[in-house]
Amino acid sequence: MAAEAPPQSLSTSGHFRRRLGDRALRVITALAVLVLTLVMVLLVYEVVDLARPSMSEFGVGFLSGTEWNAVTDKFGALDLIWGTLATSLIALLIAVPIASAIALFLTELAPAVLRTPVGMLVELLAAIPSVVLGLWGIVVMGPFLNDHVEPWMISHLGFIPFLDGYPSPVGLLPACLILTIMIVPIVASISRELLASVPSELKSGAMALGATRWEMVRRVALPQVGAGLVAGTMLGFARAVGEAIAVTQVIGGSLVRPQNLYAPADTLAGRLAAQYSGAATALQKSSLAYLAVILLVISLITNLVANLIVRRMRRRLGTP
Amino acid sequence: MEGLATAAALLAVAVLAIVLISVARKGLPALNLDFFTKNAAPFGETGGGIANAIVGTVIIVLIAAAISLPIGVLLAIFNTEFAPQRLADAIRLTLNVLAGVPTIVIGVFIFSLIVVGRGQSGFAGALGLSIIMLPLIARATEEVLLLVPSTLREGSMALGASRTRTVLTVILPTAVGGIVTATIVAVARAAGETAPLLFTCSIFVATTVTTDPRQAMATLSIVIFSSSESPNAHDQQVAWAAALVLIAVVLIGSIVGRLLSARTRRQIERAR
Numbered sequence: 073m074a075a076e077a078p079p080q081s082l083s084t085s086g087h088f089r090r091r092l093g094d095r096a097l098r099v100i101t102a103l104a105v106l107v108l109t110l111v112m113v114l115l116v117y118e119v120v121d122l123a124r125p126s127m128s129e130f131g132v133g134f135l136s137g138t139e140w141n142a143v144t145d146k147f148g149a150l151d152l153i154w155g156t157l158a159t160s161l162i163a164l165l166i167a168v169p170i171a172s173a174i175a176l177f178l179t180e181l182a183p184a185v186l187r188t189p190v191g192m193l194v195e196l197l198a199a200i201p202s203v204v205l206g207l208w209g210i211v212v213m214g215p216f217l218n219d220h221v222e223p224w225m226i227s228h229l230g231f232i233p234f235l236d237g238y239p240s241p242v243g244l245l246p247a248c249l250i251l252t253i254m255i256v257p258i259v260a261s262i263s264r265e266l267l268a269s270v271p272s273e274l275k276s277g278a279m280a281l282g283a284t285r286w287e288m289v290r291r292v293a294l295p296q297v298g299a300g301l302v303a304g305t306m307l308g309f310a311r312a313v314g315e316a317i318a319v320t321q322v323i324g325g326s327l328v329r330p331q332n333l334y335a336p337a338d339t340l341a342g343r344l345a346a347q348y349s350g351a352a353t354a355l356q357k358s359s360l361a362y363l364a365v366i367l368l369v370i371s372l373i374t375n376l377v378a379n380l381i382v383r384r385m386r387r388r389l390g391t392p
Numbered sequence: 393m394e395g396l397a398t399a400a401a402l403l404a405v406a407v408l409a410i411v412l413i414s415v416a417r418k419g420l421p422a423l424n425l426d427f428f429t430k431n432a433a434p435f436g437e438t439g440g441g442i443a444n445a446i447v448g449t450v451i452i453v454l455i456a457a458a459i460s461l462p463i464g465v466l467l468a469i470f471n472t473e474f475a476p477q478r479l480a481d482a483i484r485l486t487l488n489v490l491a492g493v494p495t496i497v498i499g500v501f502i503f504s505l506i507v508v509g510r511g512q513s514g515f516a517g518a519l520g521l522s523i524i525m526l527p528l529i530a531r532a533t534e535e536v537l538l539l540v541p542s543t544l545r546e547g548s549m550a551l552g553a554s555r556t557r558t559v560l561t562v563i564l565p566t567a568v569g570g571i572v573t574a575t576i577v578a579v580a581r582a583a584g585e586t587a588p589l590l591f592t593c594s595i596f597v598a599t600t601v602t603t604d605p606r607q608a609m610a611t612l613s614i615v616i617f618s619s620s621e622s623p624n625a626h627d628q629q630v631a632w633a634a635a636l637v638l639i640a641v642v643l644i645g646s647i648v649g650r651l652l653s654a655r656t657r658r659q660i661e662r663a664r
Binding site for chain 1 (some may be wrong): 394404483492496526628631639646
């Protein structure tokens with residue numbers, strides 16, 4: 073009996089130590105979760121807190137106010153919401169077809185040797201820092217649009233109401249195009265991932281039944297991932313809405329709503345980037361924080377919904 | 393239709409090429425040793441360089457990595473080792489949503505949290521960048537941890553190792569390549585960010601190198617941003633050359649990160 077005691081006590085102490093170590097790891101890693109939660113909560117709290125004076129001054133009417141005047145201390149976000157939606161939606165209108173086509177090319181059409189390098193090049197487009205894209209936008213793209221593209225559009229498409237006007241090197245159009253460049257890789261990479269995960273039995277089944285490749289894509293592959301494409305589009309939208317730097321560089325920072333596609337405009341994020349450091353009054357600073365609250369709400373909702381859709385798609389298609 | 397799809401892919405690659413060629417053509421003439429080793433010239437003078445901005449970017453990004461790397465890896469370990477399915481899902485969702493918060497809003501947040509009352513600092517900028525890096529590192533690390541074959545884990549546990557010892561001596565060493573690549577990609581992303589620094593670390597003396605993160609320091613992205621809006625030809629030249637340096641760093645980081653990541657995956661899969 074006495075001889076058996078030491079091993080037993082040794083093993084209990086080993087067991088105890090082991091449990092202690094596991095518990096310590098669990099606690100330390102759980103602390104990281106606490107930090108993440110804290111960041112998320114503080115982020116919302118601090119931004120709303122900054123916006124509080126403006127929220128109590130203008131209330132919900134801030135969303136429908138069109139004035140932005142530091143002299144009379146009256147602020148409203150309607151024109152900026154308009155500018156944000158206009159730039160983001162036009163960018164999506166151009167980007168989604170291009171991105172879907174790229175995804176199709178990369179999953180169905182491209183020769184195997186090209187898929188990885190071309191896919192990587194498209195993703196590198198997303199890696200270009202927005203400040204560099206913005207610099208390119210003002211110095212190279214803006215003047216090119218002003219000299220060549222916009223005059224052509226005005227003379228050929230000017231009969232369409234919003235497309236008549238005068239060329240301008242900064243304005244809505246360059247902002248839309250810069251945003252397009254930014255969101256194409258995002259939408260393309262999600263669409264590509266989802267299209268690639270469509271079970272190959274389905275695809276080869278359709279082909280075996282005599283469908284052409286395009287019929288297979290349209291009737292079999294796309295319906296499988298339709299909701300996922302919507303989610304990818306939403307993530308692209310969220311990215312476009314939140315982009316501040318490149319937009320503020322190329323959009324011209326106008327205080328009034330533009331009369332046409334070429335005129336200077338402004339967005340929520342663009343105004344925030346341009347004015348926050350130099351806000352003249354406390355109420356202006358707070359109103360700019362109010363813009364940040366609007367951005368935060370849009371991005372939280374869009375990202376939440378899009379991520380839930382993508383998760384459901386992945387579960388259904390059986391990829392982790 | 394198939395022709396259009398090919399054209400779309402070509403268009404995307406062409407835009408990448410056009411941007412890169414523009415930046416290279418406009419930036420290269422200003423690149424020389426002085427540009428890397430000297431500080432900005434006093435106002436109105438030509439010459440000078442961006443040594444202070446390079447030093448600032450390196451210091452700020454390193455601090456940001458030092459904050460986000462441990463937290464991100466711990467989060468990933470919690471998710472793969474301890475969290476019940478539902479909690480793990482919730483944490484993943486929170487990380488994705490955090491990754492989607494506009495970076496300019498993160499700038500406003502750090503401004504409110506730290507800069508108000510204390511003034512701008514390299515540390516404040518780094519904290520903003522760390523919030524951007526955290527979801528990138530945590531998600532990529534989790535993916536690699538999940539790739540580690542369960543046979544390795546079970547073998548270790550069967551030999552009597554505790555969970556902690558298994559994580560520290562078996563799982564993390566197997567996954568370390570993946571964690572390094574995740575960090576490289578996140579560092580590349582953070583180095584190119586402007587918005588989180590705009591209100592937290594943008595007012596600095598441009599003619600001296602600052603190495604003290606308690607003060608605001610020059611960064612490549614802020615230098616590009618402020619010179620891009622200047623009508624002065626010399627400032628524009630500086631902006632292009634700085635853009636070339638930044639884009640080279642970011643693209644090399646992204647490419648190396650991706651290639652390494654593919655290699656790590658192959659290695660782990662071979663171990664299976």
